[in-house]
Amino acid sequence: MLWKIMLGIYILIVTVAAFVYAPGAAGLGDLSRIIYFHVPLAWVGVLAYLVSMLNSIRYLKKPDRDFDFRAVFNAEVGLVFTILATVTGAIFARHTWGVYWNWDPRQTSIFILMLIYAAYFVLRSSISEEENRARLSAVYCIFAFISVPLLVFIIPRLYTTLHPDPIISSSGLEMNGQMLQVFFAALLGFTGIYAWIYSLQIRLYKISQRWEGQ
């Protein structure tokens, strides 16, 4: 319980640091502070998709319901965090480009990614037989994850985009020391939130399994 309370205080400190300690980026000003939330949200999304894919592989190796549950749960978390990253990105776009959504390559690729993972849940809901559903969705999940690096990292960089890559570009992180400290602290904090949510869901799953067994 202690680490959870520490996490709560830590996120509060990171939030204050993002607004008070870190300076605004050159050219973007205070708007750049959204990266301390937008990028960690996207990072947790990608991390959850990765864990989902790893559990899908584990399921195909050893068909255990536990792995299937972990794959589904992580795909859900990934989708929720991707939606939140898209919303924060759209808020940034509204204040810099003038519109929330303009089908920029970055926005289009994240939209396709969300559709791919939404299709994963459609696939699952369309198969009633439990074993078939788990096996087919595990195969789909592995292929879906192949699209993640393509849609998040590669395709948006092949086209001209309004997305402010200069902050985190192919040449590395172009932030000053204070910005970097808050940025990595935020990444760590959001990963902690993901770990907490994951542990809650696993505990809930185990309770439901025990109830079913009784």
Next chain:
Amino acid sequence: MMSDLYIVLTVCMISWLGIFFYLLRLDRRIARWEKKVK
């Protein structure tokens, strides 16, 4: 503007506190269920 920045900061902090206490309450509830199921 500086005051706008503090408004956004306050909204972010209140939002996080809301999420945090929700997760904490859920955690305690799950701990109670775990004791019941054991």
